[in-house]
Amino acid sequence: MAENRTAKAAQTRAGIVDAALTLFRSGGYDATTMRAIADEAGVSLGSAYYYFSGKEELVQAFYDQLQLEHAAAAETAYDRSAFADRLRGVMESFLDVAEPFHDFGGQFFRNAADPRSPLSPFSPESAPAREASTDLMRRAVEGSDLKVAPALRQELPDLLWLLHMGVVLFWVYDDSPGQRRTRALVAGLVPLVDRSIRLTRLPLVRGLVDDGLGVVRSLRG
Amino acid sequence: MAENRTAKAAQTRAGIVDAALTLFRSGGYDATTMRAIADEAGVSLGSAYYYFSGKEELVQAFYDQLQLEHAAAAETAYDRSAFADRLRGVMESFLDVAEPFHDFGGQFFRNAADPRSPLSPFSPESAPAREASTDLMRRAVEGSDLKVAPALRQELPDLLWLLHMGVVLFWVYDDSPGQRRTRALVAGLVPLVDRSIRLTRLPLVRGLVDDGLGVVRSLRG
DNA sequence: GTCTATAGTGGGATAGAC
DNA sequence: GTCTATCCCACTATAGAC
Secondary structure, three states, rough: OOOOOOHHHHHHHHHHHHHHHHHHHHHHOOOHHHHHEEEEEEEEHHHHHHHOOOOOHHHHHHHHHHHHHHHHHHHHHHHOOOHHHHHHHEEEHHHEEEEEEEEHHHHHHHHOEEEEEOOOOOOOHHHHHHHHHHHHHHHHHHHHOOOHHHHHHHHHHHHHHHHHHHHHHHHHHHOOOOHHHHHHHHHHHHHHHHHHHHHOOHHHHHHHHHHHOOOOOOHOO | EEEEOOHHHHHHHHHHHHHHHHHHHHHHOOOOOOOHHHHHHHOOOHHHHOOOOOOHHHHHHHHHHHHHHHHHHHHHHHHOHHHHHHHHHHHHHHHHHHOOOOOHHHHHHHHHHOOOOOOOOHHHHHHHHHHHHHHHHHHHHOOOOOOOHHHHHHHHHHHHHHHHHHHHHHHHOOHHOOOOOOOOHHHHHHHHHHHHHHHOOOOOHHHHHHHHHHHHHHOOO
């Protein structure tokens, strides 16, 4: 993928990514033209297309950086042992890290939503970022005080990642100042999730969960 | 909005929608140009833009038609009284109606995902289609044998609509032949939802649901 | 009020010379 | 690897025919 034959090529490539990130930050996705990116990077339009198949591919670089920042910010969540605290920490740290990009997050999101796009969170190209993100959830579960049936525990990181995607979706659509409503959602959701998972041990609920896990597993295969 | 002064205008307008739908069907969204739509409809490019502000507005017409077809196809679901049967009927009838469009559904979906786009299912412009779709869920609940606390019953149509959106999301990403996996999801999900709602009457679960409804209501306000 | 013809802008993407 | 020149198309604008 990112194997650049010469050092100079790698430098040119990095310069284009830098330029794109700068312009995306200040002007959003749609308003940032490939011409402006090439100009900012000091290369021709053709060169920009030599390194990147299109504007979309430049967004992947943006995502990767956001993911790294989220992972770093989530670190403090693992200081506590209560599952709810850890989960809330991971989810809130995303909101903190992503806040500066909220205004044009939707523009990125639009491209990510295309199933055929490599930018989709479910695409093979996104697998590394997806797994890194799922790992944040796995760590929230594994070091915590949460007691849960092994079968559910195994699926939990993936399910929590899906929940995280749902929160991100809500965040994208949230136009309240400082994304206040998404923060309220997380604050309300986390205790509910925590209690729901613990309720799993009730006999009547347990049967339901087992069947649910069966559906999940059958859809994977 | 769609008030056309003369019969001729209405005919021209309908012709353009028809042409767009035909071309979307055969070639997808991106590949269909406004020029081709105008040609197919036998009008000038300027005329196409006279009636529709752009390509996106043509998609809205497509959605509206799909919604109408779904409503018609869902009618048979209401013959039965068991809630699970009614819900499954509504959900499966969507899959039946939408199947011919699956291949380029994702391209539409990309535009719909932009929060600022009128095509978004949450936009004010989509309110009529959204409410019509929610009504299908309301009818699945209201004529059924389902016994559930009034507070939850009131929110149920909106919550089921959200679930439907989730299924549509899955459907968009589903590349199995005939969307077999989405059909399996619906078949697995419906009994789970049915049982979950009934479990709501358990004292321990009830407290959880009440709190969940509290979160939902606080997010609306 | 409905529609055409035409001309132009901007920007994503590509071809081919160097 | 890099550039220039070009294509294509969404979209706008406008003058005027009917």
